[in-house]
Amino acid sequence: MITSRIVGTGSYVPEQIVTNDDLAKIVETNDEWIRTRTGIRQRRIATSEGTSDLAAKAAERAIEQAGIKPEEIDLIILATSSQDYCFPSGACEVQGRVGAVNAVCYDLSAACTGFVFALNTAQAFIQSGVYRTALVVGSEVLSKLIDWKDRSTCVLFGDGAGAVVVRADETGILGFQMHSDGTKGNVLTCGARSNGNFLMNQKPELSYMTMDGQEVFKFAVKRVPEVISQLLEKTGTPIEEIRYFVLHQANYRIIESVAKRLKVGMEKFPANMEYYGNTSGASIPLLLDEMNRAGKLNPGDKIILSGFGGGLTWGATLIQW
Numbered sequence: 001m002i003t004s005r006i007v008g009t010g011s012y013v014p015e016q017i018v019t020n021d022d023l024a025k026i027v028e029t030n031d032e033w034i035r036t037r038t039g040i041r042q043r044r045i046a047t048s049e050g051t052s053d054l055a056a057k058a059a060e061r062a063i064e065q066a067g068i069k070p071e072e073i074d075l076i077i078l079a080t081s082s083q084d085y086c087f088p089s090g091a092c093e094v095q096g097r098v099g100a101v102n103a104v105c106y107d108l109s110a111a112c113t114g115f116v117f118a119l120n121t122a123q124a125f126i127q128s129g130v131y132r133t134a135l136v137v138g139s140e141v142l143s144k145l146i147d148w149k150d151r152s153t154c155v156l157f158g159d160g161a162g163a164v165v166v167r168a169d170e171t172g173i174l175g176f177q178m179h180s181d182g183t184k185g186n187v188l189t190c191g192a193r194s195n196g197n198f199l200m201n202q203k204p205e206l207s208y209m210t211m212d213g214q215e216v217f218k219f220a221v222k223r224v225p226e227v228i229s230q231l232l233e234k235t236g237t238p239i240e241e242i243r244y245f246v247l248h249q250a251n252y253r254i255i256e257s258v259a260k261r262l263k264v265g266m267e268k269f270p271a272n273m274e275y276y277g278n279t280s281g282a283s284i285p286l287l288l289d290e291m292n293r294a295g296k297l298n299p300g301d302k303i304i305l306s307g308f309g310g311g312l313t314w315g316a317t318l319i320q321w
């Protein structure tokens with residue numbers, strides 16, 4: 001059976017580090033609160049680069065590691081909620097930068113689940129024989145969507161990008177599961193560029209990200225173990241066979257709760273939100289690339305990726321490395 005295998009990973013984060021103490025100078029917060037409630041110590045913030053700049057740099061690294069020519073890429077999907085422009089898409093910009101002249105390119109919007117949905121979309125194209133090689137990127141400059149006066153959100157997020165190259169092969173993605181619940185969209189929103197209307201003589205509003213943190217927390221700790229269990233059952237995979245659970249990096253306490261509900265030790269749940277905060281659609285490929293380059297992934301390892309976030313959206317992918 002044809003599936004898609006990850007043959008290269010790459011990531012890129014902006015240089016500027018912003019610590020919890022730095023944030024304590026602009027909002028009523030402190031390092032201890034942020035660390036104990038979230039596991040975050042610092043984040044990277046873009047000063048001059050945009051979402052596509054970060055995406056293109058991560059993509060270049062993934063392509064280099066894959067050892068392919070950019071011309072071989074058939075499809076580029078960029079998962080992002082912080083596009084530089086409404087159009088052209090960030091994926092088209094990445095195509096221009098990396099020279100993937102034969103690729104079809106578009107962005108995918110599913111907030112923090114974006115990378116998982118994008119990877120699964122590439123898998124569907126590859127498995128059905130439509131395409132052979134895809135570049136899947138998650139990139140965010142959320143710092144431009146954040147109200148830096150709102151301590152309930154501004155301490156959580158960071159900027160960054162991660163990318164993978166996937167190719168048709170006999171092993172790789174073993175299955176996936178995806179869900180959405182549009183009735184709960186209000187718990188995590190960003191209305192930037194909304195409500196403009198020529199006939200009503202209204203200008204577009206630029207509103208910041210808002211989040212009901214506790215609702216999102218409750219949703220995540222219920223739905224993530226559920227979707228992982230569904231995927232294991234669907235693919236007939238015993239949970240003991242999973243080497244790593246690479247979850248969206250929103251909050252260390254969410255990861256602890258998911259591990260507990262699945263009755264799996266924390267050593268199987270890698271984390272790096274300590275250094276990058278919540279980078280939304282970028283967090284999973286950023287962590288995967290870090291693990292890959294550290295030599296932690298061995299051929300045959302079974303890995304589950306799982307994302308959750310705005311929409312609401314949630315999903316998981318089972319990979320054999």
Ligand code: UT7
Binds near residue numbers: 034037152213214310
């Ligand atoms: O990637 C998208 C998905 N997003 C998430 O997964 C986020 C999920 N939610 C969370 O991670 C947590 O709900 C938060 C980290 C956002 C908040 O943690 P919490 O334990 O749910 O805190 P809380 O909202 O219940 O707030 C507790 C207290 C409140 O004060 P009072 O009312 O108890 O006096 C807040 O006003 O902490 C206060 N607080 C802060 N204090 C210091 C809220 N934000 C801060 C802050 N610094 N930054």
